[in-house]
Amino acid sequence: MREYSVPVLVDVPASANLTDTVFRRAEEEPGAVALRRKVGDDWAAVTAREFRDQVAEVAKGLIAAGVEPGDRVALMSRTRYEWTVIDYAIWAAGAVSVPIYESSSADQVSWIISDSGAKAVFVELDSNEETVREGISELPGLKDVWRIEGGALDELTALGAEVGDDTLAERRAGRGIADLATIVYTSGTTGRPKGCRLTHDNLLFTARNVAHGPLERLFTVDDRAALLFLPLAHVFARIIEIVLIETGTVLAHTPNMKNVGPDLQAFKPTFLLGVPRVFEKVYNAAEQKATADGKGKIFHAAAETAIAWSRAESTGGAGLGLRLKHALFDRLVYGKLRAATGGRLTAAVSGGSALGERLGHFFRGVGIEVLEGWGLTETSAPSSVNLPGANKIGTVGKPFPGVTIGIGEHGEVLVKGRHVFEGYWNNDEATAVAIDKDGWFHTGDVGELDGDGYLRITGRQKEILVTAAGKNVAPAPMEDHIRAHPLISQAMVVGDDRPFVAALITLDTEALEQWKAANGRTDADLAALSSDPAIVAEVQKAVDNANKFVSRAEQIKKFTVLDVDISEESGHLTPTLKVKRAVVMRDFAKQVESLYG
Known part of the structure; x- marks a missing residue:
């Protein structure tokens, strides 16, 4: 292993x-x-x-x-x-x-x-x-x-x-450190939430090793x-x-x-904590405002330059031409984005789900480095995190001090350390399944470690789709690319035991207000817009872009735009904005069936 x-x-x-x-x-x-x-x-x-x-x-x-x-x-x-x-x-x-x-x-x-x-x-x-x-x-x-x-x-x-x-x-x-400090219930994407028993040691050990280790620079300015x-x-x-x-x-x-x-x-x-959807909303709001002000082309050029500059920084540094373009857009665009966060923010930490390389490079190019980390409730939140000055975008960083990460059977990510919970409250059976006899906590996430110890999460065991042809499909990366479109709120890829991959997509109601004003559709409701040819064409662009990043067998062949948004209030998202796939599949079963009809 x-x-x-x-x-x-x-x-x-x-x-x-x-x-x-x-x-x-x-x-x-x-x-x-x-x-x-x-x-x-x-x-x-x-x-x-x-x-x-x-x-x-x-x-x-x-x-x-x-x-x-x-x-x-x-x-x-x-x-x-x-x-x-x-x-x-x-x-x-x-x-x-x-x-x-x-x-x-x-x-x-x-x-x-x-x-x-x-x-x-x-x-x-x-x-x-x-x-x-x-x-x-x-x-x-x-x-x-x-x-x-x-x-x-x-x-x-x-x-x-x-x-x-x-x-x-x-x-x-x-x-003392051995005593129970809190019982944190999982957000319950499936079944009843389980209570995770976290001790004073779990939380103190994690906090002090993170704060005085990889992220110390963020807390000493x-x-x-x-x-x-x-x-x-x-x-x-x-x-x-x-x-x-x-x-x-x-x-x-x-x-x-x-x-x-x-x-x-x-x-x-000087420091901010967020989940990927928050950073997506910041990007999409900036893009929409620029488009509404007639500066959409400038924003898109600035975004591409920020991403290119960040990618170049990861591979030896930008050339003179790219540096000059980056400096120009820093005055025209990036400075305004930094000012919108108060002007002192230089770094943020993202967790909860995958951020995606596109957003990571964009924000670093703008001057706000988003450090992606990874963990679960059972690991007192973080198990790995990227470091200021050593941020490998697209990964969730190295283990923080005192943590061991392993890759087990079928690519499952395993974890050891004093940050790992004692077990589930009133549920010894679930605890025995989660922590094996060698002390490894089985996370259920699928990933890989590179030669420098950086972890890349490639999917979740329970969320991996297997098509009728036997092709394994990880939905998260495609969903991330689709959500990059400013008009899209959520995307959920489907296709388990089906002949091809498809997707359910919802529209961002806030973003639609600007689109309606710009397109003379101020009286249109969400139901009408979900089937509007112009909107469907925009969604098709997002899907086509996502399909560029996967093999032909993994590409989304069909999609449907739902006439409602899915949210925490509707019961389809957790409080940290993760999609409850089983609930969505249950409530929109007819729409899924229509994709394969």
């Missing part, structure tokens, strides 16, 4: 836990800005001492409310300042946090709370509380529901006023700051939250994806 290891860089003592840095920094740098929270249009500073004090007050409230060491406390909210306070307060009280996506259904919430045995739950809004209470009759172990927008933090602060500092210190000291907008219920954003606290990087949150653009310009982060 081919494998690649990177030695441990930072050890974590047995007595350590996730709250240590919060309490230590409050004593060593009490006036240092730890976070910023949005108050109106301003970003108010929260010092290290103020953050510690609020964490301590809420933790004391939890203790007073009867939360015992090891108890599970659920947290259902969008990404916001209070999430981070509550997360650390749960740990300071010696308890275990159980994050829940705020978009979860009543059935999903009921399952996670009942399966985890949560004693209490924090919710953000009235609607979240209604969702919880809808299934509360089936949750006899749930004692308390605290609403953030209803003054939960103040309520708990008052409740814990009589709890002494010694009691809190005893609770914190009672938790002057006035370093990061804006989080991905859901903190997902382990990817959660581990970055911990990295930012551990490194003293100023952390801010924005709960609404629609506010990301204005918040980037106002907050001016």
Whole structure:
């Protein structure tokens, strides 16, 4: 078996836990800005001492409310300042946090709370509380529901006023790296979500070895700051939250994806975390704006130049002519794109699914290096990541310190390291399948390691299609190329046990507004546009482009444009925007059949 290891860089003592840095920094740098929270249009500073004090007050409230060491406390909210306070307060009280996506259904919430045995739950809004209470009759172990927008933090602060500092210190000291820190439920693209048991060691070991190893440069720049907008219920954003606290990087949150653009310009982060769909939307929005302003040709030339310049940088550097073109477009186009992110952003990390070489080269050519990483909930998020200055675009980087990656039977990617979870909560059978007798975690992803130890993910075992002719087809790369078109929202390749490969495609409703205005179709609805010859022709261009990158047997022969978009709200995407293939196949079975009729 081919494998690649990177030695441990930072050890974590047995007595350590996730709250240590919060309490230590409050004593060593009490006036240092730890976070910023949005108050109106301003970003108010929260010092290290103020953050510690609020964490301590809420933790004391939890203790007073009867939360015992090891108890599970659920947290259902969008990404916001209070999430981070509550997360650390749960740990300071010696308890275990159980994050829940705020978009979860009543059935999903009921399952996670009942399966985890949560004693209490924090919710953000009235609607979240209604969702919880809808299934509360089936949750006899749930004692308390605290609403953030209803003054939960103040309520708990008052409740814990009589709890002494010694009691809190005893609770914190009672938790070490071997203790359970959180149960993170998988997003559930198939079946019921499984709870991943992650310890303080899993999270601290990962955060410290990533922050002081491959990504150290991102967290040592002057006035370093990061804006989080991905859901903190997902382990990817959660581990970055911990990295930012551990490194003293100023952390801010924005709960609404629609506010990301204005918040980037106002907050001016040096570091950003995203998923591929976010970077696709940035590219597509820039392309649309340029086209609407009559500068589409300039933008396309600038994009091609950025990609060519980045590719040249990977193979020895650009020639004089390309450098001159790149410098020209830097003044005309790239500088404006950087300004749209606040003007200080030079690097970002992407994960959750494949970014694709096209976007990676484009953003590096623009001056914002997107470092692609890879991992799963079961590996505390990252197992590998590209490095600033050593970014091999098209790969997901090398293992981070303390991690071994191997390629097993049929190309499956296997992982070892202290970041690998203990197992699934209440599911020993699934744990035995996931972790073999030699300690390898079987990821289900398919990939390859190159001679330098860089990992390339080529597909997912469960998503590999096998046509009726026996041809194995990895859908993700083709879907990435199709989604590059600004009018397209999602693409799902089908063809398992079928005579040829086909695709279901949806349109981007935001992008369509500009297209409708430019083409005199302002009254047309999505159903009409899905069959509009001009739109279908644009989709055909995207499909033809995707077909250039695969063999004839893998090419998409037919497609259909759905008259609805698929989204998280419709139940077809996970909160990290991954397509739930089984759900799409079920709900659009007629459309699939029509492709082969």
